[in-house]
Amino acid sequence: MIKKKEFKKPVKKDAEVVVKKAPPSIAPVRGMRDILPAENPWWDMVRAKCREIAVAYGFEHIDTPVLEETALFVRGVGKYTDIVEKELYSFETLGGSKLTLRPEGTAGVMRAYISNGMVNLPQPVKLWYEGAMFRHDRPQHGRYRQFYQFGCEVIGEDDAVTDAQLILISHIILKELGIKATININSIGTPEVRTNYRNALISFFRGYRAKLSEEDKKRLLRNPMRLLDSKDPAMLEIRAEAPQIVDWLDETSKMHFMRVLEYLDESNVPYQLDPYLVRGLDYYTGTVFEIFPEQEPVAPGMPEEAGPIALGGGGRYDGLAEILGGRPTPAVGFSLGLDRVVSHLKTLGVRPEKFPREVFVAQLGEQGRKKALAIFEELRKAGVSAGEAFSKDSIRVQMDVANRLGAKFAIVIGQKEVLDGTALIRDMDSGTQEIVDASKIVQEIKKKLEHQV
């Protein structure tokens, strides 16, 4: 102990004299995060499942730019929505263009549909996308400024079966990942329906004006439909008496909605009607829905979960194409919040499969290392997944790595093997070893691996 202290002090002093102060470290900016190798297997699993289901249902892959003209979102998403009013990542370029990092995927996909003349393709056009979205929101659990969405859009089809099928797809993806989800659904009808309903709401809530909180009074003026999802307890009572939009739907919207529900019944997708569901994007018309995980019972001792967090949402947006300068085109879509899906899977204890390393190539000495390098490549070409630690000299350390990787066999190439033209194969479970001809190593390993299965 004493020795250590005496030794340590002078070294530190010298270091202080010589070493300049380290530059300040750089942290990620607010709401941005790294997704590390430890977490990425979950992401890969989720993305693979999304793709698989989308492709199976006939969707084609589209990528659109992360950056779009600000006008796209102002017009598409809606000027008076929260997303546009306070959550846009907007800036002006040196050339004076007003650009925005996309806050969601649908507007960009519809823009691409119009710009690329996809009206001329056989309709409907079914597209899926996946990528980063940006909202300048205050970060919280399951809410980041850069987050990832997977989405599907069906453009050019107005039949109710399409709405139902998209809901079904979102449900299947989650189900096959191991998440029991339930759908909250509503219909908000045509813009005319909404105007009429809005007026009805205003006159209804005016009667209760005295009971409304300051916050809710503001809402009454600005966006009365928002009053429906207020969390003010007094509000909840009043709300029960409030008119519901379903009762204001026109015949066509009502029929459409009924058919969507019938298809859902038929497909055994669990859903519940939510008369208070009014989505925050202006482009929705008719069907709107949100996807929630089934509430897990909170284990004793664990902190109580707050309200369930939506994993996804979507709806019909028949008016969007026209708003963006295209010809009137019906469309429906949904998106999943991948950050939230991944996070939920982890809380459920779902584990992604590890990439298996079937064999490990260990080497001793310079000659052995050179030979091992060649054998590794032979194995790769033969489709055998191999692990290595060529930078390590010690065979002990290499065996340790082999063990950690879960390799079933280790191939050892040392000086002796190089000279004899052989290789040593060690069974990692039993510890038995055998010497084989170096030229037959790949073939021997494949035989052993097959034998294992």
Added chain:
RNA sequence: GUGGCCAUAGUUCAAUGGUAGAACACUGGUCUGUGGCACCAGUUACGAGGGUUCAAUUCCCUCUGGCCACCCCA
């Protein structure tokens, strides 16, 4: 955007107005011809800036970031 709580090794946590410890992880060694174990050694931290003080990681302020609630949403 509003309000509250918080910030110490890679991680999870300690202690302290007199410049910091553990566990796990990581690296190396015991042990260049054999892994799961053990033992030994080593690397790594007071988020940034300012103020009070003889002295600040500790007290105060600002900033940055995180968490929670609201707003809203994926």
